[in-house]
Amino acid sequence: MTAAVPEIRSTCPYCGVGCGLRLRREADGGVVVQGDVDHPANAGRTCSKGSALAETLGLEGRLLYPVMDGRRVEWDAALDRVAQVFSDTIARHGPDSVAFYVSGQLLTEDYYVANKLMKGFIGSGNIDTNSRLCMASAVAGHKRAFGSDTVPGVYADLDLADLVVLVGSNLAWCHPVLFQRLMAAKTERPELTIVVIDPRRTMTARNADLHLALRPGSDVALFNGLLAYLHEQGRMDGAFVADHTSGLDAALAVARDLSLPEIAEITGLNQADLKRFYDLFARHERVVTAYSQGVNQSSCGTDKVNAIINCHLLAGRIGRPGMGPFSITGQPNAMGGREVGGLANQLACHMELDNPDHRRVVQDFWAAPRIADKPGLKAVDLFRAVKAGSVKAIWIAGTNPVDSLPDADDVQAALRACPFVVVSDVLQVTDTARHAHVLLPAAAWGEKSGTVTNSERRISRQRGFLPLPGEAKPDWWIFAQVGRRMGWADAFTYETPAEILAEYARLSGAENHGRRDFDISALGGITAEDYDALTPFQWPWPAGQPRNDARRFFADGQFYTPDRKARFIATPWGAAAEQPGDEYPLILNTGRIRDQWHTMTRTGRSPRLMGHIAEPFVEIHPADAVAHGIAPASLVILRNHRGHAILRALVSEEQQRGTVFAPLHWTDQLSAKARVDVLVNPATDPISGQPELKFTPVAVQPYAADWYGFAMLADKPTLLPVGYWTLAPSRDGWRLELADENVPQDWMVFARALFGIGGEDGVELLAYHDAAAGQHRFAAFRDDRLIGALFVARQPVAVSRAWAAEQLGVSFTTATARLRLLAGRTGADQPDRGAIVCACFDVGARQIAAAVAGGCGTVEAVTAATQAGGNCGSCRSEIRRIIDAASIQKAG
Numbered sequence: 065m066t067a068a069v070p071e072i073r074s075t076c077p078y079c080g081v082g083c084g085l086r087l088r089r090e091a092d093g094g095v096v097v098q099g100d101v102d103h104p105a106n107a108g109r110t111c112s113k114g115s116a117l118a119e120t121l122g123l124e125g126r127l128l129y130p131v132m133d134g135r136r137v138e139w140d141a142a143l144d145r146v147a148q149v150f151s152d153t154i155a156r157h158g159p160d161s162v163a164f165y166v167s168g169q170l171l172t173e174d175y176y177v178a179n180k181l182m183k184g185f186i187g188s189g190n191i192d193t194n195s196r197l198c199m200a201s202a203v204a205g206h207k208r209a210f211g212s213d214t215v216p217g218v219y220a221d222l223d224l225a226d227l228v229v230l231v232g233s234n235l236a237w238c239h240p241v242l243f244q245r246l247m248a249a250k251t252e253r254p255e256l257t258i259v260v261i262d263p264r265r266t267m268t269a270r271n272a273d274l275h276l277a278l279r280p281g282s283d284v285a286l287f288n289g290l291l292a293y294l295h296e297q298g299r300m301d302g303a304f305v306a307d308h309t310s311g312l313d314a315a316l317a318v319a320r321d322l323s324l325p326e327i328a329e330i331t332g333l334n335q336a337d338l339k340r341f342y343d344l345f346a347r348h349e350r351v352v353t354a355y356s357q358g359v360n361q362s363s364c365g366t367d368k369v370n371a372i373i374n375c376h377l378l379a380g381r382i383g384r385p386g387m388g389p390f391s392i393t394g395q396p397n398a399m400g401g402r403e404v405g406g407l408a409n410q411l412a413c414h415m416e417l418d419n420p421d422h423r424r425v426v427q428d429f430w431a432a433p434r435i436a437d438k439p440g441l442k443a444v445d446l447f448r449a450v451k452a453g454s455v456k457a458i459w460i461a462g463t464n465p466v467d468s469l470p471d472a473d474d475v476q477a478a479l480r481a482c483p484f485v486v487v488s489d490v491l492q493v494t495d496t497a498r499h500a501h502v503l504l505p506a507a508a509w510g511e512k513s514g515t516v517t518n519s520e521r522r523i524s525r526q527r528g529f530l531p532l533p534g535e536a537k538p539d540w541w542i543f544a545q546v547g548r549r550m551g552w553a554d555a556f557t558y559e560t561p562a563e564i565l566a567e568y569a570r571l572s573g574a575e576n577h578g579r580r581d582f583d584i585s586a587l588g589g590i591t592a593e594d595y596d597a598l599t600p601f602q603w604p605w606p607a608g609q610p611r612n613d614a615r616r617f618f619a620d621g622q623f624y625t626p627d628r629k630a631r632f633i634a635t636p637w638g639a640a641a642e643q644p645g646d647e648y649p650l651i652l653n654t655g656r657i658r659d660q661w662h663t664m665t666r667t668g669r670s671p672r673l674m675g676h677i678a679e680p681f682v683e684i685h686p687a688d689a690v691a692h693g694i695a696p697a698s699l700v701i702l703r704n705h706r707g708h709a710i711l712r713a714l715v716s717e718e719q720q721r722g723t724v725f726a727p728l729h730w731t732d733q734l735s736a737k738a739r740v741d742v743l744v745n746p747a748t749d750p751i752s753g754q755p756e757l758k759f760t761p762v763a764v765q766p767y768a769a770d771w772y773g774f775a776m777l778a779d780k781p782t783l784l785p786v787g788y789w790t791l792a793p794s795r796d797g798w799r800l801e802l803a804d805e806n807v808p809q810d811w812m813v814f815a816r817a818l819f820g821i822g823g824e825d826g827v828e829l830l831a832y833h834d835a836a837a838g839q840h841r842f843a844a845f846r847d848d849r850l851i852g853a854l855f856v857a858r859q860p861v862a863v864s865r866a867w868a869a870e871q872l873g874v875s876f877t878t879a880t881a882r883l884r885l886l887a888g889r890t891g892a893d894q895p896d897r898g899a900i901v902c903a904c905f906d907v908g909a910r911q912i913a914a915a916v917a918g919g920c921g922t923v924e925a926v927t928a929a930t931q932a933g934g935n936c937g938s939c940r941s942e943i944r945r946i947i948d949a950a951s952i953q954k955a956g
């Protein structure tokens with residue numbers, strides 16, 4: 065009998081909210097995931113992604129041993145080869161001819177070792193991270209204003225604020241637990257006002273008191289106008305500005321360049337809405353401005369950040385409860401990576417590469433033979449250098465740049481051309497891993513141990529509770545092994561993550577004396593037992609001082625600039641260089657959906673999460689759809705001079721005219737041509753180097769499909785020789801959307817190939833054809849089980865996907881049942897649930913609509929009747945939408 069495994073406390077591997085989880089392994093091997101009520105970040109709440117974690121832990125597709133040139137090898141051989149090629153390349157071409165590209169999903173300990181190896185021992189700044197695509201503008205903005213990358217606020221400020229302004233943040237989908245916390249605060253204090261600034265009417269915007277659907281890219285003009293308005297209205301905190309800031313005059317002069325009518329013109333907002341927002345901001349002392357990628361991912365992202373911070377400085381609204389600018393981080397350890405120096409222009413512990421004093425402190429502490437003496441290449445430039453051949457060996461860990469960097473086909477070309485590519489990942493096949501000469505199997509979440517820092521500077525433990533599968537190893541171990549083999553055995557002796565954290569903590573205190581914000585030296589002597597027991601805490605925590613959670617920075621008006629004053633930054637408004645025109649008339653905006661995480665390597669395995677949105681799409685305004693000949697649910701080619709993508713049209717009024725939105729998630733693994741980053745503009749912010757991921761001119765045109773198909777399959781298909789396909793796992797197999805410009809020669813042959821059947825016994829293949837109507841249907845059964853069904857039509861196939869996905873698990877004992885399936889009809893005993901709205905309890909839109917029709921008039925009533933919305937709550941807005949739609953229908 066298996067011994068009972070005690071409950072483990074850990075941290076969610078997804079977003080920067082950093083929710084605490086309790087994990088338990090059942091006797092049957094299953095895993096139970098629950099929110100940790102004792103964790104201050106979530107107090108027991110989770111969202112759909114967190115609560116579906118157990119479904120993503122299977123070993124299918126995992127990389128379980130090292131692979132070299134396509135063949136399995138021993139760890140020694142792989143590590144020796146990596147060390148050898150890196151050493152040789154450095155010997156022949158210098159330290160800047162090699163690079164690491166890492167991730168905000170690595171743990172702090174992993175990050176620390178990789179950074180130490182590159183900056184202190186190889187002696188190059190060439191380690192950058194996907195946080196360049198994510199947090200770099202916030203970092204640069206903080207440094208310009210505060211002299212350090214300090215996030216002043218804490219989550220409790222959202223509960224205490226009277227006005228919360230969300231800029232370029234779809235909090236409801238991207239940080240659901242924080243959003244629920246905000247909504248709970250609003251329920252308790254309805255006077256709490258929420259303003260959302262986003263070109264799209266997102267789920268977040270639907271819950272706002274005021275939604276400003278500004279023109280993409282125009283935030284600087286909006287906030288410059290606010291700065292001038294606050295000054296004009298006498299909202300300046302004169303004493304704070306005089307004693308604790310510098311540079312107001314220049315910032316104000318630039319802000320005053322634009323009149324209100326000009327701002328209205330630039331932002332596309334009407335003057336009344338602008339004034340309403342400005343007035344709300346002016347009137348409320350307790351205001352939090354929380355921002356995310358609509359701000360950071362822009363060619364003027366750093367100016368957007370500073371334009372926001374300027375307003376808080378002018379009004380003196382920073383460092384006190386319930387107020388302040390608040391950058392919400394994306395990845396679970398985006399913040400930890402910034403602390404540890406993962407960006408190419410930083411050292412470790414918030415020290416700077418261009419500061420000789422900091423370089424000396426770090427080099428001495430590491431007893432390093434050298435130290436990088438200049439910033440390394442930032443992500444976009446790094447891959448350009450790979451393509452140009454000046455970087456000849458690259459090691460990619462915990463990120464999938466062939467899908468997530470802009471101009472992604474160019475990144476792919478760079479990797480194809482690179483003499484030596486190492487990839488550490490948990491999966492065997494990703495769009496990036498395909499290009500690796502050496503593939504190293506990393507331990508995944510649940511197997512590895514370490515620490516992460518969330519958006520409010522809270523450091524929490526991730527704890528392993530599953531055995532390391534195959535030969536997988538933690539990332540820190542892999543980097544340390546290579547460091548040893550490159551000749552620096554003494555510097556990379558680590559045997560446990562606890563030792564690494566202790567060393568890192570000591571470095572944070574080295575020659576600090578309160579001069580640097582990041583100080584966790586209290587942990588400098590942490591033992592393995594204390595590390596195991598470490599409970600979540602917020603930094604700073606200097607040695608010899610008590611823990612001081614929920615501390616706000618800058619309460620004393622002291623900043624980390626040389627004169628300890630915060631700086632106003634003049635932020636002149638300017639339009640993005642690449643604008644839409646005749647050839648590419650629409651602006652492509654990109655981002656996230658509720659139930660998928662990035663390149664879907666984990667969330668794409670959960671049928672429940674796939675039930676929400678199962679296909680890559682492009683959202684387009686009805687007027688633009690008509691203008692470009694796009695019918696709802698048809699397929700669309702999105703195109704510009706960099707490349708193209710084929711996506712399903714989602715025609716929707718939520719989208720601003722002149723713009724389209726597509727999710728970044730889909731890869732070549734799950735769809736034929738849905739990597740949107742192929743199109744995306746690689747222009748970067750001149751200060752932060754963060755790319756313009758939300759603003760790319762594109763053209764749209766219909767995909768000239770001759771036929772559309774929908775299939776469900778018991779086994780994953782191997783060959784898909786059609787122009788368009790998208791795969792999604794369903795409970796007992798796979799769902800497949802298909803289309804092509806040409807008709808197959810023989811539909812029967814096509815169907816057999818798709819189902820993976822020949823003429824074997826025991827398989828019954830039913831077919832229905834209406835050639836005139838272009839309709840073809842096939843269903844194959846083995847015994848009483850469905851092994852494949854295909855529906856083909858001239859128009860997008862009108863078969864309920866939610867119903868169809870469930871048929872693979874059904875027993876088909878009668879001929880009637882089989883024919884009914886072929887007809888694509890729901891049996892009376894099998895109601896069609898509609899698209900999954902509540903991923904936690906698997907409740908579909910039709911079930912919710914039925915509950916509403918049956919008298920449930922509130923979200924709470926729907927929850928009581930169907931369970932929908934009763935767990936994480938991130939679907940509550942969608943439930944409300946269904947209720948609203950029903951009441952409008954009734955009224956009409």
Ligand SMILES: Nc1nc2c(c(=O)[nH]1)N[C@H]1C(S)=C(S)[C@@H](COP(=O)(O)OP(=O)(O)OC[C@H]3O[C@@H](n4cnc5c(=O)[nH]c(N)nc54)[C@H](O)[C@@H]3O)O[C@H]1N2
Nearest residue numbers: 232233234238280281356357358394395655656658661662
């Ligand atoms: N479900 C889910 N959650 C996630 C992730 C995920 O993959 N899936 N990823 C995590 C990560 S790493 C990150 S970085 C965060 C990102 O979290 P968010 O930044 O909230 O998410 P995005 O969808 O990237 O973009 C936010 C919004 O910016 C808007 N926007 C675009 N252009 C502009 C503009 O010019 N001005 C303004 N004001 N807004 C604009 C977009 O319309 C979009 O709604 O999410 C984290 N959480």
Ligand SMILES: Nc1nc2c(c(=O)[nH]1)N[C@H]1C(S)=C(S)[C@@H](COP(=O)(O)OP(=O)(O)OC[C@H]3O[C@@H](n4cnc5c(=O)[nH]c(N)nc54)[C@H](O)[C@@H]3O)O[C@H]1N2
Nearest residue numbers: 197198462463464468488489490506654662663665728757
């Ligand atoms: N167009 C557009 N592009 C974007 C964005 C956007 O909004 N629009 N957002 C950008 C942002 S903010 C981000 S953060 C990036 C995210 O983009 P990526 O970082 O490329 O996306 P992920 O899918 O999270 O990649 C993580 C990889 O690490 C692997 N992995 C998981 N766990 C581990 C582990 O423990 N160790 C190792 N070694 N590997 C592991 C996974 O299998 C996966 O291959 O995308 C960016 N790209």
Ligand code: SF4
Nearest residue numbers: 076078079083111114
């Ligand atoms: S909000 Fe959801 S994805 Fe983010 S940390 Fe919490 S459970 Fe994980």
Ligand SMILES: [Mo]
Nearest residue numbers: 197198394395
């Ligand atoms: Mo991110």
